[in-house]
Ligand SMILES: [Zn+2]
């Protein structure tokens with residue numbers, strides 16, 4: 001029998017401890033916030049009671065204006081963009097309240113790369129608020145099931161969490177929709193998107209995703225696939241195709257923020 005190398009064990013312990021400690025910090029903060037309003041994550045002043053942002057900072061966030069009704073690409077007026085007209089994506093629509101610009105990019109980076117779960121929670125709450133407004137205005141019906149975009153297990157292990165799962169969990173509570181992270185898994189560990197050229201990002205090998213142990217939940221379901229941002233849209237496209245192949249009726253994409261396609 002081969003014993004694991006000491007360096008591997010050291011990394012394993014460090015990751016488990018990091019993940020636990022992040023969650024503990026987050027739980028303690030949540031308890032504290034119930035008793036006293038927290039500080040705004042952007043300016044440090046007193047935050048509103050239901051979200052860790054002050055009213056001024058929340059109002060000044062860059063909102064997604066007119067956009068493509070399918071891929072949410074920012075446009076000068078609401079319409080279907082040329083790209084979606086020439087080749088309709090396999091997902092029905094993209095919902096995103098914010099633009100990936102300062103200070104949204106700052107909050108997202110703190111969440112994703114520094115493990116500041118409170119920043120992820122704030123952005124998820126803003127997405128939930130946006131969807132609730134659309135329901136009230138009669139423009140929208142919620143899907144049946146939330147699925148976070150899966151990370152390869154090695155990447156999830158190295159980061160200590162999957163940002164899409166954190167977002168989906170929060171949305172599930174806020175909107176009362178079922179959430180499951182085991183319907184689909186990532187079987188290929190591709191390099192981080194920001195390390196790739198645009199052409200490389202657009203190529204997603206078809207064996208990248210495979211059905212997970214709970215894939216039966218997909219049959220007959222209207223699904224919202226949850227992610228932090230959308231860049232080329234190729235991951236969303238590949239995953240939607242896979243979910244439809246597994247029996248989903250429809251797929252839409254929910255994002256914290258939208259980047260222009262050419263970024
Ligand atoms: Zn503020």
Ligand SMILES: [Zn+2]
Nearest residue numbers: 068071081084
């Ligand atoms: Zn479009």
